[in-house]
Amino acid sequence: MRISQLSEQAGLPVGTVKFYLRTGLLQPGVVVSATQAEYDEAHLARLRLIRALLEVGHLSHAEILKVLEALDLSGSDLPGALQQVHRSTAGRHPEGALDGALDPAAAASLVSDLGWQVDGDSPYLVELARAVAALESVGLAPSRERLRVYAESAAHVARHDVAWVRSAADDDKVLVSTASAVLWEAVLNALRQLANEHQEARQDSGVPAPRMPAP
Amino acid sequence: MRISQLSEQAGLPVGTVKFYLRTGLLQPGVVVSATQAEYDEAHLARLRLIRALLEVGHLSHAEILKVLEALDLSGSDLPGALQQVHRSTAGRHPEGALDGALDPAAAASLVSDLGWQVDGDSPYLVELARAVAALESVGLAPSRERLRVYAESAAHVARHDVAWVRSAADDDKVLVSTASAVLWEAVLNALRQLANEHQEARQDSGVPAPRMPAP
Numbered sequence: 001m002r003i004s005q006l007s008e009q010a011g012l013p014v015g016t017v018k019f020y021l022r023t024g025l026l027q028p029g030v031v032v033s034a035t036q037a038e039y040d041e042a043h044l045a046r047l048r049l050i051r052a053l054l055e056v057g058h059l060s061h062a063e064i065l066k067v068l069e070a071l072d073l074s075g076s077d078l079p080g081a082l083q084q085v086h087r088s089t090a091g092r093h094p095e096g097a098l099d100g101a102l103d104p105a106a107a108a109s110l111v112s113d114l115g116w117q118v119d120g121d122s123p124y125l126v127e128l129a130r131a132v133a134a135l136e137s138v139g140l141a142p143s144r145e146r147l148r149v150y151a152e153s154a155a156h157v158a159r160h161d162v163a164w165v166r167s168a169a170d171d172d173k174v175l176v177s178t179a180s181a182v183l184w185e186a187v188l189n190a191l192r193q194l195a196n197e198h199q200e201a202r203q204d205s206g207v208p209a210p211r212m213p214a215p
Numbered sequence: 216m217r218i219s220q221l222s223e224q225a226g227l228p229v230g231t232v233k234f235y236l237r238t239g240l241l242q243p244g245v246v247v248s249a250t251q252a253e254y255d256e257a258h259l260a261r262l263r264l265i266r267a268l269l270e271v272g273h274l275s276h277a278e279i280l281k282v283l284e285a286l287d288l289s290g291s292d293l294p295g296a297l298q299q300v301h302r303s304t305a306g307r308h309p310e311g312a313l314d315g316a317l318d319p320a321a322a323a324s325l326v327s328d329l330g331w332q333v334d335g336d337s338p339y340l341v342e343l344a345r346a347v348a349a350l351e352s353v354g355l356a357p358s359r360e361r362l363r364v365y366a367e368s369a370a371h372v373a374r375h376d377v378a379w380v381r382s383a384a385d386d387d388k389v390l391v392s393t394a395s396a397v398l399w400e401a402v403l404n405a406l407r408q409l410a411n412e413h414q415e416a417r418q419d420s421g422v423p424a425p426r427m428p429a430p
Contacts (some may be wrong), residue, residue, distance in 0.1 A: 045354070052349035058273075090408065116413035124408040131401035134267035139260070140394050142402070149375045150399065151406050153368035158410035160364045179355050181411075184365065185404055186346035187357070191366050192403070193305065193339040193396065195373030198331035 003029070006039045010047035017047065025050055025064060049175070057182035063088050067178050074174040081174050082165075089181045090123035104129045113144075114151050157188065218244070221254045225262035232262065240265055240279060264390070272397035278303050282393050289389040296389050297380075304396045305338035319344045328359075329366050372403065 007014040020026035026046055029037030046068070053059045053067060066088035074081040107129040111118055118125070135142050161180045168176040222229040235241035241261055244252030261283070268274045268282065281303035289296040322344040326333055333340065350357050376395045383391040 048352045052353055056346050056349040086408070086411070111409055111413075116409060117416045118409050118412040122409065122412055124405045124412070127405035128402065128409065131271050131398055131405055134271040134398050134401070135394060137263045138267050138390065138394060138398075140391065140398075142399075146375060146379070147402070147406075150372055150403050151410070153371045154403060154406035154410040155413075156368045156371070157365055158407055158414050160361060161407075161411055162414040164361070175353065176355065179350060179353060181408065183346055183349050183353075183355075184357075185407070186349070187343065187362070188365050188369060188403070188407070189400055190339045190342035190346055191362075191369035192373055192376075192400070193301070194326055194331060194333050194337065194343065195366070195369040196301070196376055196396075197333040197337055197339070198326075198370075199373050199377040201332045 001039050002036065003039065006043055006047070009044055010051065012047060012051065020047070020050060023061065023065075025061065025068060049178075053178070053182055056186050057089075059089065059182065070178075071174050074171070078170060078173060082177055085174055085177050086181065087123060089178075090127060103133065107132065110144075110147060114148070116151075157184075216254050217251065218254065221258055221262070224259055225266065227262060227266065235262070235265060238276065238280075240276065240283060264393075268393070268397055271401050272304075274304065274397065285393075286389050289386070293385060293388060297392055300389055300392050301396065302338060304393075305342060318348065322347065325359075325362060329363070331366075372399075 001009075003014060003017060007017045010017070017026065021028060026043060029039040029043065031037050050064055050068075053064050054061075059067070067085055070081040070084040070088070073084065104125045107125045108118075108120055110132075111125065111128070132142055161184065165173055165177045165180060216224075218229060218232060222232045225232070232241065236243060241258060244254040244258065247253050265279055265283075268279050274282070282300055285296040285299040285303070288299065319340045322340045323333075323335055325347075326340065326343070347357055376399065380388055380392045380395060
């Protein structure tokens with residue numbers, strides 16, 4: 001298909017598609033004349049992924065580029081590609097921010113209290129430390145009990161996330177892992193706020209709280 | 216204290232503090248001379264909150280302004296202030312994006328399948344519909360079962376969130392609610408990724424998966 005059809009089907013302006021071509025987010029089409037190239041379903045799929053990561057996942061162009069590199073890498077080095085996806089969705093924060101309050105070692109100790117085994121250099125220990133430091137800075141240091149409740153919820157979805165990625169075909173694993181990390185995070189955050197609305201309404205009406213299903 | 220001391224204690228450049236004063240994020244100090252004003256602990260607390268919402272919560276200046284207005288409103292209209300906080304942390308997305316795929320009615324039906332009662336005009340139904348549409352657009356439409364697992368996790372933390380806000384003193388409720396919506400979201404997202412790392416390591420080593428504690 002021509003770039004105008006590609007643009008229409010992806011729901012993006014032609015200028016945006018051209019920008020993605022120039023910056024390497026979108027792979028080039030097959031040149032058919034001096035001024036035209038031909039695009040196919042693979043281009044459309046990539047544009048849809050870029051859009052989802054940008055508009056729902058709020059990833060930067062640099063982060064999306066890393067995810068797309070991981071997709072290209074997956075044929076030759078699947079574990080490396082999966083690791084790159086996992087790492088490229090972390091650290092979406094400006095360097096140096098809240099540095100004074102950062103304590104990844106304390107976050108690591110907390111995570112090991114939960115019985116979790118994670119790399120000491122995981123970027124998500126830094127993310128956790130940043131969030132805890134932010135809570136402390138506004139005078140609302142988290143209790144261990146509350147962190148444990150959150151850890152239980154996180155573990156509950158993570159068990160299913162990991163099983164989902166494992167059950168995917170090798171060719172799909174990087175895409176499924178990306179969707180799990182980025183798009184399902186948006187699902188979880190929306191559901192959490194909706195669950196809050198439901199709880200508020202329920203408590204106001206005096207109806208007892210719903211039970212948490214066992215795993 | 217002087218603006219230089221305020222800036223130092225908040226860990227922000229003086230220029231940034233002045234910018235927050237000009238744009239109304241930070242309340243004015245007490246004028247002590249033609250060129251100087253005096254600031255106190257309330258100014259410091261507000262700067263720390265702004266920083267946490269900006270750097271960890273990724274709220275925009277407009278969103279932070281709404282949260283701060285809610286804080287000011289809480290003395291006269293606490294329910295209205297809490298509602299404003301809840302709504303101002305939603306819809307952090309550009310208008311019109313992914314519009315073709317939006318279906319809040321389908322999201323509402325999903326939420327009602329879960330037995331949840333939420334407002335039909337909740338902005339988080341739109342957020343959920345956007346995330347589901349993004350998954351569909353990359354060919355990974357969510358199953359009901361997987362959405363239910365996520366809903367269980369969301370409900371688990373929401374029960375504690377709501378109880379936490381309820382148990383706070385009236386004067387603190389808006390701050391606690393803001394922290395719960397914005398900063399604890401960052402905690403949950405970091406813990407989820409760390410739980411993923413743990414699950415991956417555990418499955419690689421053949422150790423059985425940890426149990427999910429009952430509520």
